[in-house]
Amino acid sequence: DVKVTQSSRYLVKRTGEKVFLECVQDMDHENMFWYRQDPGLGLRLIYFSYDVKMKEKGDIPEGYSVSREKKERFSLILESASTNQTSMYLCASSPMYEQYFGPGTRLTVT
């Protein structure tokens, strides 16, 4: 079975803090993705990576950055958290086309 893990299920941070969300997959997948999911807006792609040290912007990259130093790990960074970044953050891993999601991190920024 594909296993994608995320560092936290729930996280509460203050406005202006730097926030790190980590995602790890154990299936040697090339591709990894970060989404956020909000009611009424669906899943929106923030960043994705096709290989180590490779990254590409998704549809809503503003306010976020990513890091992929090792194939199995893809980190999402909120440089200075803001209240409008309160959301469910989902990481996905993909061997080619289908994507497998981690359990998600519900982030609240106060």
Added chain:
Amino acid sequence: QKEVEQNSGPLSVPEGAIASLNCTYSDRGSQSFFWYRQYSGKSPELIMSIYSNGDKEDGRFTAQLNKASQYVSLLIRDSQPSDSATYLCAVRGGNTGKLIFGQGTTLQVKP
């Protein structure tokens, strides 16, 4: 803007009935199609993938693809209350690995 459209529902069916979920997409170059199930508060779970025209069956689930009409559907036979969830349609276009997700259809299966 490439789009994937789903009726948000809720779609309500009695236990034991067939639930039919539909999805249309705008990009004729789309190559791969996926259905995900998402329970409230949980992450999406891949339940079906389909790549060519026709039907693909897996247990109680059947995915149907019609590229000429640009729609993909998911049939759930013998629906159970445990099937109550939001079903997301996702489409991959061209040579990109990115998926475009629909907003999802909420299914309610009433005992």
